[in-house]
Amino acid sequence: MEELELYCKKLRLGREILEEFEDIEFINNKDFLTQILKKSYQNLEIRRKNRRIRDAKFEILKTFENFDSKELDLPETLNLHKLKTGSFIEKNENLIFYGGSGRGKTHLATAIGFEACNHGKSVRFFKVPTLISELLEARETGNLGKYLKKLKKFDLIILDELGYVPLGERGAELFFQVIADCYERKSLIITTNIEFSKWVGIFMDKKITTAILDRIIHHGHVVIFTGSNYRMNNALSNVNS
Numbered sequence: 001m002e003e004l005e006l007y008c009k010k011l012r013l014g015r016e017i018l019e020e021f022e023d024i025e026f027i028n029n030k031d032f033l034t035q036i037l038k039k040s041y042q043n044l045e046i047r048r049k050n051r052r053i054r055d056a057k058f059e060i061l062k063t064f065e066n067f068d069s070k071e072l073d074l075p076e077t078l079n080l081h082k083l084k085t086g087s088f089i090e091k092n093e094n095l096i097f098y099g100g101s102g103r104g105k106t107h108l109a110t111a112i113g114f115e116a117c118n119h120g121k122s123v124r125f126f127k128v129p130t131l132i133s134e135l136l137e138a139r140e141t142g143n144l145g146k147y148l149k150k151l152k153k154f155d156l157i158i159l160d161e162l163g164y165v166p167l168g169e170r171g172a173e174l175f176f177q178v179i180a181d182c183y184e185r186k187s188l189i190i191t192t193n194i195e196f197s198k199w200v201g202i203f204m205d206k207k208i209t210t211a212i213l214d215r216i217i218h219h220g221h222v223v224i225f226t227g228s229n230y231r232m233n234n235a236l237s238n239v240n241s
Contacts, residue, residue: 016043052117058125059160062110071103073224083108086116089156089187094216097191099225105191108223109158112189121155128162128175135174144174148181156187163194163202172203176212183215190216 004018017040024039026032053061069080078095082088088095095112097105113123138147151157157178167175182188194202200209 012044013040014043014047049118052120052122053114056113056117056123056125058110058113059106059127060110061114062107063114064111067104067107067111071226072108073226075221075223078221078223083112084115086112086119086121086156088221089116089121092184092187092219094188094190094220096216096220096222097189097225098193098195098222100193103225105225106160109160109189109191113156113158116156122153123156123158124151124154125158125160127160128167129165131159131178132167132171132175135178136170139170139174148177151178152181152186154186156189157182158189158191160191162190162192163199166201167203169204172205172208175203176208179212179215184219188216 005015008015008018017036020039021036024032024035026035064084074080078088083095095109097109099105110125113125116123135144135147138144179188196213199213200206203209203212
């Protein structure tokens with residue numbers, strides 16, 4: 001078994017095949033080798049998918065399985081199937097999720113990101129304040145170029161809770177740089193409870209606000225969350241039960 005482990009490691013077949021090969025049913029040697037390679041590839045794809053999900057750094061993993069889309073106002077250009085398959089990512093389009101707190105914006109954004117990982121896409125999830133903090137730190141340490149280059153490898157970037165905290169002048173400039181780098185190259189999902197007309201209060205600069213909105217909306221779809229506060233309703237039901 002030590003020799004098998006050695007060559008599995010050298011060929012990067014994974015340890016799973018060592019636990020499975022004795023149970024493989026086969027007709028002849030060729031069929032056995034085919035089944036070994038098939039299972040090794042399947043295990044490799046599972047590891048790759050798990051790595052993509054881990055690298056996405058979702059705050060809490062959410063799926064479509066327990067998402068209620070009844071109070072979701074989708075534009076004519078979108079439907080739930082397109083969100084699940086991530087077809088908008090292939091076109092480098094953006095999604096802007098607008099609605100009050102607790103309506104399910106983060107849930108849906110995470111579910112889309114999770115499905116994108118399953119379909120072979122690289123995804124990165126950020127709370128906007130966290131992104132700004134990391135950008136500022138990278139700038140101060142002289143690593144901003146390297147940090148921005150890392151962001152460019154992702155197919156989809158999720159920017160959650162835009163508007164909860166003002167970004168400040170430097171933060172707004174760095175946020176714009178991320179948006180500009182992604183424009184027509186990557187897809188974004190942005191969640192916010194602030195209507196577009198008030199975004200200048202986030203970035204504190206009319207020109208930057210206009211430039212950001214232009215790039216986000218140009219290839220973007222606005223999804224409005226019209227329901228009641230799910231978290232509040234859930235908390236109240238627990239109290240009353």
